[in-house]
Amino acid sequence: MSAPLQTQACRLLGCDLPIVLAGMGGVARSELVGAVTLVGGFGFLGMAGEPAARIEREVAAVRAVTPRPFGVNLIPAATRPALLDEEVSACIALGVHAVMLFWTLDEKVVARFRDAGILVACQVGSRVEAQAAQQAGAGILVAQGVEAGGHVRGSLPLAKLLREVVPSSEVPVLAAGGIVDGRDLAAVLEAGAQGAVVGSAFLASPESFAHPYYKQRIVEAGAEDTVITDVFHIGWPIAAKMRVLRNSTTDRDRREAFQVPPVPIGMDDGQPVYRFSTAAPLRSTTGDLEAMALYAGKGVGRIDALMPAAARVEAMAAEAQAILAAKDRCRGSAAG
Ligand SMILES: Cc1cc2nc3c(=O)[nH]c(=O)nc-3n(C[C@H](O)[C@H](O)[C@H](O)COP(=O)(O)O)c2cc1C
Structure with a gap:
């Protein structure tokens, strides 16, 4: 074949x-x-x-x-x-x-x-x-x-x-x-x-190795549910564009990402995960998974299971x- x-x-x-x-x-x-x-x-x-x-x-x-x-x-x-x-x-x-x-x-x-x-x-x-x-x-x-x-x-x-x-x-x-x-x-x-x-x-x-919650979000997402944003920047030396599922963090005022001191919203491997961090939720991550960077391509609408x-x-x-x-x-x- x-x-x-x-x-x-x-x-x-x-x-x-x-x-x-x-x-x-x-x-x-x-x-x-x-x-x-x-x-x-x-x-x-x-x-x-x-x-x-x-x-x-x-x-x-x-x-x-x-x-x-x-x-x-x-x-x-x-x-x-x-x-x-x-x-x-x-x-x-x-x-x-x-x-x-x-x-x-x-x-x-x-x-x-x-x-x-x-x-x-x-x-x-x-x-x-x-x-x-x-x-x-x-x-x-x-x-x-x-x-x-x-x-x-x-x-x-x-x-x-x-x-x-x-x-x-x-x-x-x-x-x-x-x-x-x-x-x-x-x-x-x-x-x-x-x-x-x-x-x-x-x-x-x-x-x-993605968290089961994140996989489920990918399966449930429709074609219009991704956005391009630069708000997830903690962990990278520069703010860079990424495509993610729209969530409570992408919906916030963008200025908050760059002007407010980092706020921990979870843990992974013994380290804090901050709001606006580039870290996606993994099997080992705990905390507010919904607010983390849920990277996803535009094909998500056709990933049904x-x-x-x-x-x-x-x-x-x-x-x-x-x-x-x-x-x-x-x-x-x-x-x-
Ligand atoms: C969860 C996730 C993490 C990614 N991490 C990396 C990475 O560490 N290095 C890299 O070169 N590309 C990374 N990419 C981008 C991929 O290399 C690739 O361009 C992208 O997945 C292709 O689009 P698709 O997700 O629609 O298939 C990542 C993509 C996703 C979805």
Whole structure:
């Protein structure tokens, strides 16, 4: 079943299917990465801001589940330099197959990974960023449309961004933002992408480390329930746009986010979670979960139930393959 969907990006990543789990901080840990990777997709561990010990633990846990390659996601711009150095060194020492980097381009980090023989994927939001990432040595680009859940780099809808990035790229381009099912996957493959990067839809799986309350909110949300906001900024060095579910915090006066001293509204891993923090509610989080950053892409309206990650990978692949095969038959009969 998998061969017709295999792309050059799959060959670089070492996976069978062009379905990539986004490296979601806190949420995409070993259980989810293992589940996606085991059935032929490719998973990125969301390790931004995590110490080397956690990266080592999570990489070992995935390796205990599957011998297939997988990757690690880091966000250099949101990580203290000493911690970033520790993370990069850990990934290199562990010999991870690939890394996905996001937000501003850190050429030195790209070069360190490249020199170590590690495939670098850079998630970008514009053609200019795509070109800079390629020049720095990215082996894969991820074009992130404005439909994406979490931090959103650019302002273009995915279809338009692909039209800008695909023709000018010499390396494979993956598509991210609002991709939920096989129809979406078929559409981005037809638009010239070599695979889909999926976040929110995999968040709504038993294997994700998101809090059950958060998963339920994703399942219940409608297409119009996400907003783009910069109020969730505590934990990042700069205020940055992100797409989240509208909630009691996004409804507050925006000035409060930047003018009032941080107010704790919960706890995670022994640390306070503040209102306006970038931390999303995880299995380990307690407190006012409704008021936290509920990252979600625009596809939420079509995520109607929790689905095991493997089942979602298989359903996406089967549906995309059927759609593309039917289109091929149509083209064949029109030509004949
Ligand atoms: C809960 C959540 C956390 C995210 N965390 C990260 C992250 O740590 N690093 C990163 O590069 N992207 C992160 N993203 C963005 C994803 O890389 C990707 O662009 C996005 O999930 C694609 O859109 P979708 O959620 O509609 O599938 C996150 C997205 C979500 C939903």
